[in-house]
Amino acid sequence: MADTTLNQGSPEGTAEIRDAYMAMTRTKRMYGGIMLVVFIALMTSGFMLADSRNAGGFWDGILNIFQFPGEVLAEASAKAANLPALMVKFFPSLLETVNIAAASTLVGGLLAIVLSLLSTRGLARFPRLIGLFRRMMDIMRAVPEIVIALVLIFILGGGPVPAMIAIAFHTAGALGKLFSEVNENADLKPVEGLASVGANWAQRMLLGVVPQVAPNWLSYALLRFEINIRASAILGFVGSGGIGYDLKNAFSWGQGRYDEVAAIFILLFLTIVFFDQLSSHYRNKLVGKA
């Protein structure tokens, strides 16, 4: 390096620099090319493998892809008059699904607040245990909801509570991480001020930190709520309560109840879109764009 900068003026120096640059570009291109080839190989071999282990092949399936939606649509349009009544019928289970999502976001969010405050440097109540709380959140995030839900269904029986606890557990881990990232940017001066007048830890957090970070927390929690509605619908399908369970029943009944399937599809779609819009509206309002 030193040599090339010294010989900058001479033509040999320029050539040297150019050669070095071209060599570097070539290596970079080669690495890029190799990565691309590896990626394409992974994708195609993965695709072929998945195709071979699937019950129905890809090319057979792609031709049938509109068959099931077609059947549902045909039956739903034949019984279109039933749809409003069916939607009313399924509204309570939809409410349950939304309630599961809201309750789990709330419980998980409250837990995440405590966990995040305990695992942020500078704010933690027990600074030695920061690592422990972080690992705890990592594990909470890593456990898929279905695992906890199925175990709890075995113990508590069906219903909304297993799903609620399962989603809340995961939410606590996921939000805890995001919250603690927010906390790290909080100004410590109010906390110091409160400490100087003898406030205890809970008071310092509540009065010094929470007002600073609450809008960001709320915005993450809203995003999570959106995700949790989807999760609670899926968990209903796999195990317990809510609209997912009704969908599973109507779906496994097969032809003859596709009007119910269609009604649930529509309800679910409208709900998800509604809450997506609602949460993105409030998120934009909360995070500075107002």
Add this chain to the structure above:
Amino acid sequence: MTAIADMPQTESLHDTATRLIARKRILAFAVPGVILAYFGYLFFAFDIPGLMDRARMDNAAILVADSYSYKTHVTHDNRNGGLSFAVEGEAKGTYPEGMVPEFVTMSGDDAVRIELKAGESAEINGSTLRYIVPDYGTVTVRMEGREILLDTPDGAVPDWISASSSRVNITGAGGRASVTRARTEVFRYSFGWELFWFTLDSPFHGKTPVELAGLVLSGDRVVEGKSNLAAIVQDVWTNKMWRHSDVLWAIFETVLMAFLGTMGAALVALPMAFLAAKNFSRLMSVRFAMRRLFDFVRGVDGLIWTIILSRAFGPGPMTGALAILITDTGSFGKMFSEALENVDDRQIEGVASTGAKTLHRYRFGVIPQITPVLLSQVLYYLESNTRSATIIGAITGGGIGLLLTQAMITQKDWEEVSYYIVLIVLMVMAMDTISGWLRRRLIKGA
């Protein structure tokens, strides 16, 4: 500052402050109040009192006990005679002829003595069971014709024994026993995951790690025609009790679903994002159509896509991968087009000024700018999709999700359930680590 400058405004400033503080004060009570009221509503909406009734804490106890211990059945067939010893009472865990667990001593042709825990022991002699409890005495259960008779030292039936003329169950501190007309059985609990490495028919069963290491290094072959290491690996891999090969395949399938789905979605979404971005797509109608398409795909949600696709493609990893692909195409499309709208035009103009064609302008002017954003989002989704793939696998029937639900539905192999849970958590954490590492490598390198 302004308040000091213009004194007349102090009054209104004071009012504003009072109003703000009053509002804060109301909020400080209202927010917890609303949350509490909502929980009160949920208490009844979710039927918490009914849940307390329905909760099966005995199931929880079984689950916990089963996840770290296993039971060995010592069974006497009361109809045809003959004793058998089996781990968890399963055919694949049955001890071969001439081999007995170490806590069992054969005291006759049809008689056996079993050392249980907590000082208890049991004897089976024909169909007769003697269960010996220290400080209490010997409980004897006999068959007379079709009747099952129970003798306790004091004549009374304690609460840890349930007895009728057709069935007697004894639940001791160190084991369990049951007598029916069909069989006399004693269950002994032991710590650990049984036969995790080698099943009973393997020549390596019961060897310590040191012995195994010795076998690997020694030249004498235990299995004819195979090196010891290969034989050991083969026996672990084909373990019938734990099905290690199937489980690892299932984990791999789940990761494959997540990988194919996420990467496929990114590849599909990128060109569509160009069509949806304001600065790359001149036609309003195309932009609008693309945006609505993204919204629609996201709104329909993974659950519904999974159901529709599982109808067309049948169960398997391909179905799960496609479900993830379609759902995430919507999310990626939205995020990528937002990233594209934020690109710096100067860089593109610079490339254009050298006379580059459209494709080159995109390749050198746009792609380098958005790569870090795109990559970090794709890698983040890869980790989160590993979790989704577990659930989707449970719905479509593929991967570790399927194994987990199957093991749960049988409600008996809880040690397998805990094994799967541990593997799933490790898998997600590994994906998290890998995606984080790649993110740091690729984005710094770019």
